[in-house]
Structures are given as structure tokens and as C-alpha cells.
Amino acid sequence: MSGALEESAARPAVRPLVAWSVLAVASVGVLLSGAELMVVAIALPSIVVSFGGWTDLARVSWIINAYLLAFVVAMPLAGRAADMWGARRLYVVALLLFSLGSLASGLSPLGGAEAGLSWLIGARVVQGFGGGALVPLSMSLAAHLFEGRARAAALGVEGAATFIGMAVGPAYGAWVLLNVSIPVPGVAVAGWQWIFLLNVPIAIIVLLAIYVVAGAVETPRHQGRTDLLGAVLLSLGLLSGVGALSEAGRLGWTDPLVLGGLALAVLATSAFLLYERVARTPLIEIGLFRxxxxxxxxxxxxxxxxxxxxxxxxxxxxxxxxxxxxxxxxxxxxxxxxxxxxxxxxxxxxxxxxxxxxxxxxxxxxxxxxxxxxxxxxxxxxxxxxxxxxxxxxxxxxxxxxxxxxxxxxxxxxxxxxxxxxxxxxxxxxxxxxxxxxxxxxxxxxxxxxxxxxxxxxxxxxxxxxxxxxxxxxxxxxxxxxxxxxxxxxxxxxxxxxxxxxxxxxxxxxxxxxxxxxxxxxxxxxxxxxxxxxxxxxxxxxxxxxxxx
Structure with a gap:
């Protein structure tokens, strides 16, 4: 009975219309991050032309890999942060990161062919970290704002948002490449740059809408210290593991880089699990898996x-x-x-x-x-x-x-x-x-x-x-x-x-x-x-x- 009372007290007191409005707005950010998983694949040939062609395929592939790896690392960190500091305010921070990464990606050709590619890859890391955080933060919002049958429906909507983004991403990217050409005095702007730059005004509109419909809404915050060591170990495990798997198909499973990455992933994950068992405020409660x-x-x-x-x-x-x-x-x-x-x-x-x-x-x-x-x-x-x-x-x-x-x-x-x-x-x-x-x-x-x-x-x-x-x-x-x-x-x-x-x-x-x-x-x-x-x-x-x- 006490657990049920605690659960009821933990849920923000909001009217159903407000809760669904918050969910709808949050879903737009998730849709943006989902579209970004697919849209760059359509624009990649055009992007490569701006940076000297396919001569350095290994670096070019990191235009996509950087976003994916940052996306993966951000999810567990953002999930734990939402439980400690509230999902709504962190959603705003994540959307700002996504916007800054998008802006920097769109402006990357200003750095030139060599430095501009490195600039783009770095910007994609920032964009991916923000985009990856949006997913668990929106799911946490849905879980807190709804209960019972409404919660299942809300989680279904949030789950759908990512895949709607993935569905419209290729078509949206192709449309921007073919139709969007806004002249900027004194600056040559390629069509692919608008794929990133247009994210910024959309994100600003979502931020304003969040403050209108959810300015007074926040999920409960639970006491605890930041588990920095656990975050580092988990991030290292995910980066090395997913990175090695991403390269395994190209290099082969017996390549030293792949084997080293998988070994590092096993070691880092094992150290993470051992540490989390004794940490006062663990990043992930290992007991959940029981x-x-x-x-x-x-x-x-x-x-x-x-x-x-x-x-x-x-x-x-x-x-x-x-x-x-x-x-x-x-x-x-x-x-x-x-x-x-x-x-x-x-x-x-x-x-x-x-x-x-x-x-x-x-x-x-x-x-x-x-x-x-x-x-x-x-x-x-x-x-x-x-x-x-x-x-x-x-x-x-x-x-x-x-x-x-x-x-x-x-x-x-x-x-x-x-x-x-x-x-x-x-x-x-x-x-x-x-x-x-x-x-x-x-x-x-x-x-x-x-x-x-x-x-x-x-x-x-x-x-x-x-x-x-x-x-x-x-x-x-x-x-x-x-x-x-x-x-x-x-x-x-x-x-x-x-x-x-x-x-x-x-x-x-x-x-x-x-x-x-x-x-x-x-x-x-x-x-x-x-x-x-x-x-x-x-x-x-x-x-x-x-x-x-």
C-alpha cells in the first residue's frame, strides 16, 4: 500500500489535456532525432563533395558513426539524470545541444576541406548526444505523466515518434537537397547544409512550445550523487563495443582493432557491473535485472x-x-x-x-x-x-x-x-x-x-x-x-x-x-x-x- 502511495505522490499533478500536450511537443524533438539517423545517409554523397571526395573513406564514415555512438552513450546517462534532476528541464538542455550540434554541422564548410570535415564530425557528436538524450527523457516524461492504460498508449506514441522520423528522414532529406536554396550574401551554402540548419528554427519552436505547455510541469527528483566513475566505465564499454561491431563487417571479426574494441568493451562493462554493486548512488541499479x-x-x-x-x-x-x-x-x-x-x-x-x-x-x-x-x-x-x-x-x-x-x-x-x-x-x-x-x-x-x-x-x-x-x-x-x-x-x-x-x-x-x-x-x-x-x-x-x- 505504501508503495502505491509513493507512486501516486511521485506523479506530477497535471490535467490530461496538459499531459497529452506535453507528450505531443516532446514527440517532435524525438521525431527530429530519429530523422537525423536516416537523413544524412541521403545527403552523404553531396557532403563528401564539399570535403574533397571519397579519398578518405574511413574519416567520411565517421560523419554517421559519430552521431550513432554519441546517441548510444547519451541514453543511459540521460536516463539516470532524469531520475535525479527531472526530465523536462533536461529535455530542454538536450534539445539545445541538438540545435547547437545542428548549427555547427551546417556551418562546418567554413573550416575548409580538411578542418571542416573534423569540425563536422565533432559537431555530429554534440548533435548525437543531444538527440540520444531526447529519447529516454521523453519516455521518462510519458511514464511520469500517465498511469495505467493511458501510460501504455503514451509510451506507444513516444516509441512511434522515432520511427516516424526515420520514415520521413530520407524523403525530407531528398526534398531539402532538391528544393531548398536560400541565398546568403557573401556565403556559398550547399544544399546539404540546410538539412542541418533547418533543424535550428524547428528546435526553437519546440523549445518555445515546451515552455508554453510544460513551463510548470516537472517530473520528481530523487536524491543521489552523480556516479561519474560508473558513467565513464559504461560510456567506454558502449563506445568500444558498438564501435567495434560497426567496424567488424568492414574489417573482419579477426582484425586487431575489432578484437581490441570487443575486449575493451568486455573489460569496461565487467568493471562497471562490479562497481555498480557497491556504489552508493549507482548509475544503474543492477538489482533491477533480478x-x-x-x-x-x-x-x-x-x-x-x-x-x-x-x-x-x-x-x-x-x-x-x-x-x-x-x-x-x-x-x-x-x-x-x-x-x-x-x-x-x-x-x-x-x-x-x-x-x-x-x-x-x-x-x-x-x-x-x-x-x-x-x-x-x-x-x-x-x-x-x-x-x-x-x-x-x-x-x-x-x-x-x-x-x-x-x-x-x-x-x-x-x-x-x-x-x-x-x-x-x-x-x-x-x-x-x-x-x-x-x-x-x-x-x-x-x-x-x-x-x-x-x-x-x-x-x-x-x-x-x-x-x-x-x-x-x-x-x-x-x-x-x-x-x-x-x-x-x-x-x-x-x-x-x-x-x-x-x-x-x-x-x-x-x-x-x-x-x-x-x-x-x-x-x-x-x-x-x-x-x-x-x-x-x-x-x-x-x-x-x-x-x-
């Missing part, structure tokens, strides 16, 4: 993150490499996927409020498994309509799982850890996506190298064309025969389809495994499991506990 419902929610997030990476990368790659589609066709199937995720997230929030987290999650995971099974039938003759249908089905299933796993996690964690619980879900999903992307890239690159060696070896190429029942091409150089080039291209498209079906098969296995933790998510959120959280997790109990030896 709560079955909380651990199950994070396991679902990890495994569905893996399958999401397979679909979100594998689909466009299939369009490009197997169907010979261009950027427009790839963007079409990607938008179908991400819009379905957004729709599924909203529906999942409503359904989990009515039926409970477990059945909705099980249905969602089962739908993703069916979609991946359908994807095993993709071939060189498949049309965009089939890919769009299967990826939309996958997206809808994935979206159904967003709200129930978030609802289960924050309910299990209790009011003093809403921010951390929300952040950990995002971190585990990102780790799952990184593993999925690394494996997809690794398998694909290995097969590409193998096919290239085969085609460029005259003896092996002759054996291949003879096996394809075209002996007339034995001894023929592809440079002198367009018909042979066409034959090899059709064969390589089939091989690419086989590789992607192999990747989809692995993802199907992962989706089926996800059904196991989904069984432990529990029933209705209205059962208020937060009131049953162990007393050791409350601030009072922690302050009364003896200091660690």
Missing part, C-alpha cells in the same frame, strides 16, 4: 533490435543489389517498413492497455517471424510490391512490441528509475541492431570477396559459365562481351539473393527465440507491480543502508 519482468523486457528489446537491423538494412540492399533498384525504390520500401513500425507502436500501446503486455508482445514477435519467413521467398523476380508488403508486415509486428516492453520495464523499475528503465531499453535495442548489422555486413562482404575472386579468375570463371550451360563463353574475356557481362550479372544477382535469404534465416531464428522472454513480460500494467518493488530500491532504503566497505 526482476524477471524487467530483464524480459530488455531481452525482447535486444533480440528485436537484431531482427530490425536485418530488415531495415537487408530490405534496401535487396532492392539495390538483387532487383537493380535505385535510391527512390530503396527509400520506398524503407518508408513502408518504418511507417508500419510507427503505426504498430500506436496500436500496440492501445492493445497492451486493454490486454496486457505479454499477449501483445507475443503477437508482435510472431508477426515479425511470419514476415521474415515470407522474406525467405524473395528472389530475382520478386517485385517491389511484395517486398513492401513483407517489410510492412515486419514493421507492424515490431511496432506492436514497443509499448508493452516499455510499459513492463518502467512498471517493474518503479517511479525512482523510470528514466534509467527507458534508457536501457533503447541501449539494448541499439546493441542488438549493431550485432545484426555487423553480421549482415560480415556475411555479405565475405561473399562479395569470394564472388569477385571467382569472376576475376579466368579458370574459375570458365568453370562457372560451363556449369551455367553456356560453353560458348569459355575463354571469353568479359571486357569484350556484353552478353557474358549480362550472364555474370544475372548469376551474381541470384547469389546476392541467396546471401540475403541466409541473413533472413538467421533473423527468423532470433525472432523465434524472442518468444521465450516475451512469455515473462507479465499481464496488465494496471496490476501496479511498481508498488511491489524491493525496498532496497527506494531512495529511503538506500540512504539508510550502511556505506560499502
Amino acid at each position: 526482476i524477471r519482468r524487467f530483464s524480459a523486457a530488455n531481452a525482447v528489446s535486444l533480440l528485436t533490435g537484431y531482427t530490425l537491423a536485418t530488415a531495415i538494412i537487408g530490405g534496401p540492399v535487396f532492392v539495390n543489389r538483387v532487383l537493380n533498384g535505385g535510391a527512390a525504390e530503396s527509400a520506398l520500401v524503407l518508408s513502408a517498413l518504418t511507417l508500419a513500425v510507427a503505426g504498430g507502436a500506436i496500436v500496440g500501446g492501445l492493445l497492451s492497455a486493454l490486454l496486457g503486455e505479454r499477449p501483445v508482445t507475443l503477437v508482435g514477435v510472431a508477426v515479425t517471424a511470419v514476415a521474415l519467413w515470407l522474406a525467405l521467398g524473395w528472389g530475382t523476380e520478386s517485385g517491389l510490391d511484395r517486398l513492401g508488403r513483407d517489410l510492412s508486415l515486419f514493421g507492424a509486428g515490431f511496432g506492436l512490441t514497443i509499448s508493452p516492453r516499455a510499459t513492463a520495464a518502467v512498471a517493474a523499475a518503479g517511479a525512482t528509475a523510470y528514466g534509467v528503465a527507458s534508457a536501457l531499453l533503447q541501449v539494448f535495442r541499439t546493441i542488438g541492431m549493431s550485432v545484426g548489422l555487423a553480421l549482415l555486413t560480415s556475411i555479405g562482404q565475405s561473399r562479395i570477396d569470394e564472388l569477385s575472386a571467382l569472376i576475376n579468375d579466368p579458370g574459375r570463371r570458365d568453370s562457372l559459365v560451363a556449369g551455367l550451360h553456356h560453353p560458348e563463353f569459355v575463354g571469353v574475356d568479359p571486357k569484350t562481351s556484353l552478353a557474358l557481362v549480362d550472364l555474370l550479372e544475372r548469376w551474381s544477382r541470384g547469389q546476392a539473393a541467396d546471401v540475403l535469404r541466409q541473413v533472413m534465416t538467421i533473423a527468423l531464428g532470433v525472432a523465434l527465440c524472442t518468444l521465450i522472454p516475451a512469455l515473462f513480460l507479465g499481464g496488465r500494467e494496471s496490476q501496479a507491480p511498481e508498488s511491489q518493488a524491493p525496498a532496497s530500491q527506494t531512495p529511503a532504503a538506500r540512504s539508510a543502508a550502511p556505506p560499502p566497505r
Whole structure:
């Protein structure tokens, strides 16, 4: 009973209209950060031209990697900070960081070709840190402002915002590149710069709206000191681990840089877990993982993150490499996927409020498994309509799982850890996506190298064309025969389809495994499991506990 009273007292007293208004405004910032995950990929070729071309591919890749890594590191730090200092004021700080990073990114060509690229990468770190913080801060706001069935719906809306941003990002980026050209006297401004610069006025409008609708709203603050050592260890573990996984596909799993990064990640994470067990005010309460419902929610997030990476990368790659589609066709199937995720997230929030987290999650995971099974039938003759249908089905299933796993996690964690619980879900999903992307890239690159060696070896190429029942091409150089080039291209498209079906098969296995933790998510959120959280997790109990030896 006391736990329920504590939970009620911890929730800000706001009218439903105000709460939904705050949520709507906060969702715009999350949508911006989600769009930024995708929009730069469209503008990258134009950006590279401004900085001297593709001569330094390793540095160019950090235009995207810098944002992603900062995004990941910011989430757990912002989650804990929200529990200590309030989510609304920190949301404002995060949006300011995102705006400053966007402004600096847009102005980076002023530094010249060499220094400007370094400037852009540094600005992307600031932008990513702000964007990554917005996600758990908005989820924490939703968890505090709503309860019961309304909370599940609110978390579904917040979960949808990121994927709506990801869906509109490519189209928005292409539109800005083609249509926005605002003359600035004395300064040459490339089209891609406006992709960053336009974020600034949008963010300012969101900041003003936050002060109008939420000026007097703040989530509870819970006493505690900043766990600097824990923050450093966790950040080091995430940076080295996700960074190594990002490079594994390109460099190979046995590359010293990749192995060193993974080893450092294991060491830093192990040190973090050991330290958090004795810290007076830990960054993350490790005891939360002893709560079955909380651990199950994070396991679902990890495994569905893996399958999401397979679909979100594998689909466009299939369009490009197997169907010979261009950027427009790839963007079409990607938008179908991400819009379905957004729709599924909203529906999942409503359904989990009515039926409970477990059945909705099980249905969602089962739908993703069916979609991946359908994807095993993709071939060189498949049309965009089939890919769009299967990826939309996958997206809808994935979206159904967003709200129930978030609802289960924050309910299990209790009011003093809403921010951390929300952040950990995002971190585990990102780790799952990184593993999925690394494996997809690794398998694909290995097969590409193998096919290239085969085609460029005259003896092996002759054996291949003879096996394809075209002996007339034995001894023929592809440079002198367009018909042979066409034959090899059709064969390589089939091989690419086989590789992607192999990747989809692995993802199907992962989706089926996800059904196991989904069984432990529990029933209705209205059962208020937060009131049953162990007393050791409350601030009072922690302050009364003896200091660690």
C-alpha cells in the first residue's frame, strides 16, 4: 500500500489535456532525432563533395558513426539524470545541444576541406548526444505523466515518434537537397547544409512550445550523487563495443582493432557491473535485472533490435543489389517498413492497455517471424510490391512490441528509475541492431570477396559459365562481351539473393527465440507491480543502508 502511495505522490499533478500536450511537443524533438539517423545517409554523397571526395573513406564514415555512438552513450546517462534532476528541464538542455550540434554541422564548410570535415564530425557528436538524450527523457516524461492504460498508449506514441522520423528522414532529406536554396550574401551554402540548419528554427519552436505547455510541469527528483566513475566505465564499454561491431563487417571479426574494441568493451562493462554493486548512488541499479519482468523486457528489446537491423538494412540492399533498384525504390520500401513500425507502436500501446503486455508482445514477435519467413521467398523476380508488403508486415509486428516492453520495464523499475528503465531499453535495442548489422555486413562482404575472386579468375570463371550451360563463353574475356557481362550479372544477382535469404534465416531464428522472454513480460500494467518493488530500491532504503566497505 505504501508503495502505491509513493507512486501516486511521485506523479506530477497535471490535467490530461496538459499531459497529452506535453507528450505531443516532446514527440517532435524525438521525431527530429530519429530523422537525423536516416537523413544524412541521403545527403552523404553531396557532403563528401564539399570535403574533397571519397579519398578518405574511413574519416567520411565517421560523419554517421559519430552521431550513432554519441546517441548510444547519451541514453543511459540521460536516463539516470532524469531520475535525479527531472526530465523536462533536461529535455530542454538536450534539445539545445541538438540545435547547437545542428548549427555547427551546417556551418562546418567554413573550416575548409580538411578542418571542416573534423569540425563536422565533432559537431555530429554534440548533435548525437543531444538527440540520444531526447529519447529516454521523453519516455521518462510519458511514464511520469500517465498511469495505467493511458501510460501504455503514451509510451506507444513516444516509441512511434522515432520511427516516424526515420520514415520521413530520407524523403525530407531528398526534398531539402532538391528544393531548398536560400541565398546568403557573401556565403556559398550547399544544399546539404540546410538539412542541418533547418533543424535550428524547428528546435526553437519546440523549445518555445515546451515552455508554453510544460513551463510548470516537472517530473520528481530523487536524491543521489552523480556516479561519474560508473558513467565513464559504461560510456567506454558502449563506445568500444558498438564501435567495434560497426567496424567488424568492414574489417573482419579477426582484425586487431575489432578484437581490441570487443575486449575493451568486455573489460569496461565487467568493471562497471562490479562497481555498480557497491556504489552508493549507482548509475544503474543492477538489482533491477533480478526482476524477471524487467530483464524480459530488455531481452525482447535486444533480440528485436537484431531482427530490425536485418530488415531495415537487408530490405534496401535487396532492392539495390538483387532487383537493380535505385535510391527512390530503396527509400520506398524503407518508408513502408518504418511507417508500419510507427503505426504498430500506436496500436500496440492501445492493445497492451486493454490486454496486457505479454499477449501483445507475443503477437508482435510472431508477426515479425511470419514476415521474415515470407522474406525467405524473395528472389530475382520478386517485385517491389511484395517486398513492401513483407517489410510492412515486419514493421507492424515490431511496432506492436514497443509499448508493452516499455510499459513492463518502467512498471517493474518503479517511479525512482523510470528514466534509467527507458534508457536501457533503447541501449539494448541499439546493441542488438549493431550485432545484426555487423553480421549482415560480415556475411555479405565475405561473399562479395569470394564472388569477385571467382569472376576475376579466368579458370574459375570458365568453370562457372560451363556449369551455367553456356560453353560458348569459355575463354571469353568479359571486357569484350556484353552478353557474358549480362550472364555474370544475372548469376551474381541470384547469389546476392541467396546471401540475403541466409541473413533472413538467421533473423527468423532470433525472432523465434524472442518468444521465450516475451512469455515473462507479465499481464496488465494496471496490476501496479511498481508498488511491489524491493525496498532496497527506494531512495529511503538506500540512504539508510550502511556505506560499502
